[in-house]
Amino acid sequence: MAEEPQPTRAVVLRLESVRKRFAADRPAVLDGIDLELVEGEYVAVMGESGVGKSTLLNVLAGLDSPDSGRVTLDGVDLSTLDDDAITRLRRRAVGFVFQAFHVLPYLSAAQNVSLPLELLGVPAVERNARTTRMLDALGLAALAARLPRQLSGGEIQRIAIARALVHSPRVLLADEPTGNLDPRSAAQTLQVLRAQVKAHAGAGILITHSRAAAETADRILTLDARGLAAEERR
Amino acid sequence: MGAWRVWRLLLRAQLREQPGRLALNVLSIALGVALASAIFLVNGAALAQFTGATRRLVGDADVIVRGPAGGFPEGLFARLARDPAVAVASPVVEVDAAIAGRTEPLPVRGIDPFRAGELQHALIEGLGGATRDLFQADGIVLSAAAATALDLKAGDPLTVVVGDRPTRLRVVGVMPKTAYSQPLGLMDIASAQWVFDRVGRLNRVDLRLVDGADAAAFRAALVGRLPAGVFPVAPGTEIGRAATVTRAYRVNLNMLALIALWTGAFLVFSTQSASVLRRRGSLALLRALGVTRGELRRALAAEGAFLGALGALIGIVGGAVLATAMLRVLAGDLGNGQLRVFGATLAWQPWALAGFFGIGVLVSAAGAWAPAKAAAQLPPAQALKGGAGDPAATVRTGWRLGCALGALGIALAWLPPVAHLPLFGYASIAALLFAAVSLVPTVTVALLRAAPRTGRVTLDNAIAQLRDNVGAATLSLASIIVSFSLMVAMAIMVHSFRQSFAHWLGKLLPADIEMRVPPNADTAFWNADEQRRLAATPGIARIEFRRTLHLALDGRQAPVTLIARDISRATAARVLPILRQSAVRAPPDPPPAWVSEAMVDRYGVTPGARLRLPLGGRWRTFTVAGVWRDYARSTGAIVIGRAAYAAATGDNAATEASLWLAPHADADRVGQALRARLGAPEAVQITTSTTVRARSLAIFDRAFTITYALEAIAVLIGLAGVAFAMSSTAIARRAEFGMLRHIGMRRGQVIAMLAEEGIILSSLGAVYGLIVGFGLSLVLVFVVNRQSFDWSIDLAVPLARLCLLGAILVIAAAVTAAWSGRAAVGGDALRAVREDW
Numbered sequence A: 001m002a003e004e005p006q007p008t009r010a011v012v013l014r015l016e017s018v019r020k021r022f023a024a025d026r027p028a029v030l031d032g033i034d035l036e037l038v039e040g041e042y043v044a045v046m047g048e049s050g051v052g053k054s055t056l057l058n059v060l061a062g063l064d065s066p067d068s069g070r071v072t073l074d075g076v077d078l079s080t081l082d083d084d085a086i087t088r089l090r091r092r093a094v095g096f097v098f099q100a101f102h103v104l105p106y107l108s109a110a111q112n113v114s115l116p117l118e119l120l121g122v123p124a125v126e127r128n129a130r131t132t133r134m135l136d137a138l139g140l141a142a143l144a145a146r147l148p149r150q151l152s153g154g155e156i157q158r159i160a161i162a163r164a165l166v167h168s169p170r171v172l173l174a175d176e177p178t179g180n181l182d183p184r185s186a187a188q189t190l191q192v193l194r195a196q197v198k199a200h201a202g203a204g205i206l207i208t209h210s211r212a213a214a215e216t217a218d219r220i221l222t223l224d225a226r227g228l229a230a231e232e233r234r
Numbered sequence B: 001m002g003a004w005r006v007w008r009l010l011l012r013a014q015l016r017e018q019p020g021r022l023a024l025n026v027l028s029i030a031l032g033v034a035l036a037s038a039i040f041l042v043n044g045a046a047l048a049q050f051t052g053a054t055r056r057l058v059g060d061a062d063v064i065v066r067g068p069a070g071g072f073p074e075g076l077f078a079r080l081a082r083d084p085a086v087a088v089a090s091p092v093v094e095v096d097a098a099i100a101g102r103t104e105p106l107p108v109r110g111i112d113p114f115r116a117g118e119l120q121h122a123l124i125e126g127l128g129g130a131t132r133d134l135f136q137a138d139g140i141v142l143s144a145a146a147a148t149a150l151d152l153k154a155g156d157p158l159t160v161v162v163g164d165r166p167t168r169l170r171v172v173g174v175m176p177k178t179a180y181s182q183p184l185g186l187m188d189i190a191s192a193q194w195v196f197d198r199v200g201r202l203n204r205v206d207l208r209l210v211d212g213a214d215a216a217a218f219r220a221a222l223v224g225r226l227p228a229g230v231f232p233v234a235p236g237t238e239i240g241r242a243a244t245v246t247r248a249y250r251v252n253l254n255m256l257a258l259i260a261l262w263t264g265a266f267l268v269f270s271t272q273s274a275s276v277l278r279r280r281g282s283l284a285l286l287r288a289l290g291v292t293r294g295e296l297r298r299a300l301a302a303e304g305a306f307l308g309a310l311g312a313l314i315g316i317v318g319g320a321v322l323a324t325a326m327l328r329v330l331a332g333d334l335g336n337g338q339l340r341v342f343g344a345t346l347a348w349q350p351w352a353l354a355g356f357f358g359i360g361v362l363v364s365a366a367g368a369w370a371p372a373k374a375a376a377q378l379p380p381a382q383a384l385k386g387g388a389g390d391p392a393a394t395v396r397t398g399w400r401l402g403c404a405l406g407a408l409g410i411a412l413a414w415l416p417p418v419a420h421l422p423l424f425g426y427a428s429i430a431a432l433l434f435a436a437v438s439l440v441p442t443v444t445v446a447l448l449r450a451a452p453r454t455g456r457v458t459l460d461n462a463i464a465q466l467r468d469n470v471g472a473a474t475l476s477l478a479s480i481i482v483s484f485s486l487m488v489a490m491a492i493m494v495h496s497f498r499q500s501f502a503h504w505l506g507k508l509l510p511a512d513i514e515m516r517v518p519p520n521a522d523t524a525f526w527n528a529d530e531q532r533r534l535a536a537t538p539g540i541a542r543i544e545f546r547r548t549l550h551l552a553l554d555g556r557q558a559p560v561t562l563i564a565r566d567i568s569r570a571t572a573a574r575v576l577p578i579l580r581q582s583a584v585r586a587p588p589d590p591p592p593a594w595v596s597e598a599m600v601d602r603y604g605v606t607p608g609a610r611l612r613l614p615l616g617g618r619w620r621t622f623t624v625a626g627v628w629r630d631y632a633r634s635t636g637a638i639v640i641g642r643a644a645y646a647a648a649t650g651d652n653a654a655t656e657a658s659l660w661l662a663p664h665a666d667a668d669r670v671g672q673a674l675r676a677r678l679g680a681p682e683a684v685q686i687t688t689s690t691t692v693r694a695r696s697l698a699i700f701d702r703a704f705t706i707t708y709a710l711e712a713i714a715v716l717i718g719l720a721g722v723a724f725a726m727s728s729t730a731i732a733r734r735a736e737f738g739m740l741r742h743i744g745m746r747r748g749q750v751i752a753m754l755a756e757e758g759i760i761l762s763s764l765g766a767v768y769g770l771i772v773g774f775g776l777s778l779v780l781v782f783v784v785n786r787q788s789f790d791w792s793i794d795l796a797v798p799l800a801r802l803c804l805l806g807a808i809l810v811i812a813a814a815v816t817a818a819w820s821g822r823a824a825v826g827g828d829a830l831r832a833v834r835e836d837w
């Protein structure tokens, strides 16, 4: 390990020997993955297409369950929770930027962004204020009222990011968040992501194919068939 | 709390994206609730009016002593009045008087106004100043409804028919509407006895007992002391009679109305499933963002309940409006005739309406529950990628559930009625329907697997697509299978009934001409001389007279009809629609009687058993020689030989006759000749059998008009469900169509592919619906009908009509599919996202 975690900082995210395989006749996608992120830590994960990066994030967020191994999120062992409890934990503590964005086509940009706040029952006034702040931060203020079909791919991607951050989650999981952005917007967006993780003393995982993007993180890990490793090792 | 927020979010989105689907769901529930509540309200209003009127007539009486139409000697009244337990006794002559030129008789009561005033205070008060005029020998006071119906006012003459003699009465007053709501004539008892040829006889005595006397005990004690055919009747029995007699009819009509609601539930199920399927991505995203399984499930079910509530609310208002209209136009008569009333008004029945509201909400929520559960069950990571769950699992659970429900349905069909109502029969139909819907995936998969590749690209694609989407295909079929099979079942039932009815008519109308005094009147008849004179009319080859009269067999049930006619054990099977006969036995046995099925059901009479009838003031014993089918007299009918009747009563009168014409005789001319020989010709109906038959069938068809209307509505709702499911899957498959177009499929080919899918699906649905409908019709014919009404019908299947119905269904579905295909293939980018139709 390059960076010894400080003993005072709590572990926010931990994977222990996580294994996931989709079909019995195919090799496991994740095979004995170990990972530990402490408060304020922000890592990038790189790896070839199809190696299992998205699967890893899904398992971390409790969207998919591992076949074996243990996932600890914000200090809670997911295997001890039922689906409802995991869902509530996710609602409160996780911000997820999907590889395929996933925004609701019938809600405006602002409504999409404020969705997590609405689900958390945040009062309307505060909700609006936080949504506006988030839209501003990502340079989307002018687009607030538009529907997704009236936006470009890059703009939609930034909406998905704003949605992942608006409720200040403890854990940010971003799957290729800047794939559709020009270098300048990408850089700006990555700064926002990093700043948010640091501001809320949570943990963040950034999945990316871009070295420049990866370098905004505290450290870079690579995922391959052998597992997750610090890049320095290769 | 979370569920509430999700619900609001989803609903907002739906309102924007799919107003059509929401409107359709709301409409279908509204329609069902409107029909059901309207029918309930109309029947309720008519019944309340009847019951109110009867209550007026009963007044404060504790016991009603009632005898046969022919009456009992006055001496009984004196005996009853002297009884120390009796405080007031009021003698009554009660007749349904034949009115010249009218088919409907007028109920007339001869009363002692002073005695009656102590019991039927409100009624007698309505006489007002006319009380004095009542004592004129020919004076009659009419109720407002009677005056309106007969178009008479005070001072006008009114001609009643007694025997074959027209007798003029004078209307001396008209009571206000408030005194009595239905048609009625009041006369002084002595005048009534004189006019109706019943001097010294009464047929009813109303009694009020002294304070503290036990009415039930008094009635029980009275039973043994009264002459044969005279019974003490409890006021409650009398008042509840209209309700009892029409109950089966009302319940069945309500059930029929509920079919529309029922289909609505399956429509909600269909459209809600399709909509959940299409919103799969959005719902999975919500799950990923932290909406729990339970919250999502509750939100989706609440969506259904909300639509149901909205629909039910509209339905209740619509139902009240519809009911008001029906009361005004049809006088409350929804095809049965027994509930035709005057001046019924809609009563505000909050509980009933709340009940219908509740049913609407429940049914809609239930329809939304299964898809809601399925949507919540799907793992979000998979659903986000667009997976639809495991079709094999759908098939497996469907198969198990279907078999279990099917077995349950069959078992329920064998259970007896509850309180004379076929409750288990209805439960059986419900179970069988659910079984049928559950089995659709299994059947679809089996059939599609067997489908060969045709080499035609559009057809092969269509089959491949259906095979891959069993879930969606099944859902779009559910509502149409339910409504179509119910329609098939009803069509078979009505056709069977009609065939049996026509056969019955043939048996009962063997002659060329039928003549009769106004039915249900008990004042008109032909005596022996008049019969001889009629029989001597030129042009008649043969004439057969019958005597019909009402006869109470106990104090609880409605009177039965006694028919005295020329019949013997040898001819019975020829002249009556006999179902079962007892072995013919020699004369030491009492004379034979043939009873209708209602007698078997209501009095437990069986072939070979003894039957006691109160004739001529004495109990006479008969042997039940057979059971026949009767669709005319729902409270029961008994046929005995005329000679036996005359021997027991000394009554030689006749009320009906069948005539066979001599060769070359002209029916019209003979009819005129017969009329010329009658003393009161306007009071007699003379009709050719062909006319009677045509008229009866017309009445039959009219009685089922409402049935057909309700069914048609159910099928339309079902078709709307198919249309919605098809267009929504078509639109969801836009990307697929776009791709097919890119690789070179022509627009027309895409549309053809969709139309072919539509044809395959709806043919499947039609054939399946026919089979299921046949199964349901067996339950309708042999369980529901038999237990509701005391008559049986033979099964008859209108194959050609059913095939036509099926063909119409298939064509309609193909057109819908092609139409929705057009919308999906054409259209702009904007429509591609607005997934609406």
Ligand SMILES: Nc1ncnc2c1ncn2[C@@H]1O[C@H](COP(=O)(O)OP(=O)(O)OP(=O)(O)O)[C@@H](O)[C@H]1O
Pocket (backbone or CB within 6 Å): A022, A023, A029, A047, A048, A049, A050, A051, A052, A053, A054, A055, A056, A099, B382
């Ligand atoms: N639901 C599933 N069922 C079966 N196989 C799956 C499923 N989801 C993913 N896979 C397989 O698991 C492997 C890892 O998929 P994953 O989406 O995690 O890859 P990735 O590393 O995110 O790739 P990319 O960089 O292209 O996004 C792939 O080979 C994929 O085919």
Ligand SMILES: [Mg+2]
Pocket (backbone or CB within 6 Å): A053, A054, A055, A099, A175
């Ligand atoms: Mg990926």
